[in-house]
Amino acid sequence: MNKGQKATRTWDRGKPRHIPTDVLRAQVSAYQICGVPHHEIAHLIGVNIRTLLKYYQFELTHAKNRANAIVNQRLFAQTKTNPAAAIFWHKAQMGWRETQQVVLPGIGENPALPPAPNQSVSEEEATAAYLELIKGNSKKP
Numbered sequence: 705m706n707k708g709q710k711a712t713r714t715w716d717r718g719k720p721r722h723i724p725t726d727v728l729r730a731q732v733s734a735y736q737i738c739g740v741p742h743h744e745i746a747h748l749i750g751v752n753i754r755t756l757l758k759y760y761q762f763e764l765t766h767a768k769n770r771a772n773a774i775v776n777q778r779l780f781a782q783t784k785t786n787p788a789a790a791i792f793w794h795k796a797q798m799g800w801r802e803t804q805q806v807v808l809p810g811i812g813e814n815p816a817l818p819p820a821p822n823q824s825v826s827e828e829e830a831t832a833a834y835l836e837l838i839k840g841n842s843k844k845p
Contacts, residue, residue, distance in 0.1 A: 722751055724759045732760045733767035 728749055735745045742764065746756040757764070776797070782789040794800040825833075 722755050722759060729760065729763055732756070732763040733770075736764055736767040737771045 731749055732745055735748060740748070742756060743753050745764075746753045749756070751759075779789055779793055783793050795802075
């Protein structure tokens, strides 16, 4: 650059710089709580996805946690008077599960059932049974 020439800044030619407001921050938080994907949130507030991630990172990462904390507080308050809320709290927060073990006969180990008989069939017997089945000569039980 020669003396006396002014430098031209190419980055001044694009869109004006985004300025986040409290209203936009509240909107981003509300959309995030409802589970709207990031690219949709960016479209709804009129910014690029990179701009959304740059200026609203806190809202995107903490909004759902704050909402979950509020819901958990209210649910916990209901556990004193509502047994269903208490059961749900135990299942969701404390890892309780209602499980039933189902063992089908012949599958798995069940001490109440006798072991399944070992029914091994040779390849020749299987081929003969298959050919009889195709011919229609199989014995019906």
